[in-house]
Structure formats: structure tokens, C-alpha cells
Amino acid sequence: MTNRIFRAAVGAFIFNEDGELLVVLKHNYVNKWDIAKGGIDFNGEDDITTLKRELFEELGVSDPKILRRSMVSKVFLKPKFEWNQIETNEYVGQAQVNYWVFISKDTKLTIPNEELEQYKWIKIDKETIKEYFNVHDAEGTYQNFLPIEWNQIKDELLKEII
Secondary structure, three states: OOOEEEEEEEEEEEEOOOEEEEEEEEEEOOOOOOOOEEEEOOOOHHHHHHHHHHHHHHHOOOOOEEEEEEEOEEEOOOOHHHHHHOOOOOEEEEEEEEEEEEEOOOOOOOOOOOOOOEEEEEEEOOHHHHHOOOOOOOOHHHHHHHHHHHHHHHHHHHHOOO
16 A cells, blocks of 8 residues: 655744845755755654754754744645655655744855755745745745734744844
């Protein structure tokens, strides 16, 4: 029997003191900007441990200030045409929770590296999110809900970093 499951993952809405969002670009992903994220290992790792590990591996940040879990999460399926190519126990999609994380814009990030080509700090508004996440957000989750959540919590989050 084929055991097709979703991969559990965690992502980071990383913001700086100017209220900008960090977006990253993987090698060979032309204009497919995304947030720092990664899969949760099934060796007892929880989502916070995974998040810290991924932020160190992808950005070189060893002590991120993880402030709170976001209400914005994502679930996606691989395209159905790929399903017949999927091996037993391989993932058919991903279920991802996200956290709000503060990193100063002066923090030295280790990009480029093996996984990531470059990064940018962008405004957290619908138009900018849509521009950068046009591929990874076809259903509109980030562009519609991320700016709403940011506007609801930004004052509180920015107070927490002082």
C-alpha cells in the first residue's frame, strides 16, 4: 500500500526594525522568492527547534528572536501529474506553520550559500507581497492575509524588540 503523506514544515516571517520582511531566493529559482523555511525532522524535533535549525542553516543566524506563531499557515499539494511518479512514503504536499521572527537589518547573513542565492528586505503590503511571491503564493494566502496580520500586530511586535 502506498503511504502518501504531507510533509510538516515551519517558516519564518522575518522582519527588521523598519518593519520590512526578509525574502530569500534559492539557486536556479528565477523570481521565485520565498521565506526561510524547512521540513520538520521526524526524530522528535519540534517546530521551534526546526525553525532555529533552519535559520542557522539558511541564514547563519544562531540566536533568532522568535516572537510568536503566525495565524497565517499554508498547505499545498504537488501537482497531480507528479503523483504517479511519487514513490511509496514520499510526500504529496506540505503543511507549514509560520512564526514571526525579528532579525536586525544590520545582522550579517551568510547568503549566498549552498541553498540560497540572495535575499532582500521588502515592504509588508499586498502589492509587494504579490510581486515577490507570485509563484509560491498562487492561491493568495500570503498576499491577502500576511499584510492584514502584520497591520494588526506590528506595533506590539516592534515594542517587543526594543
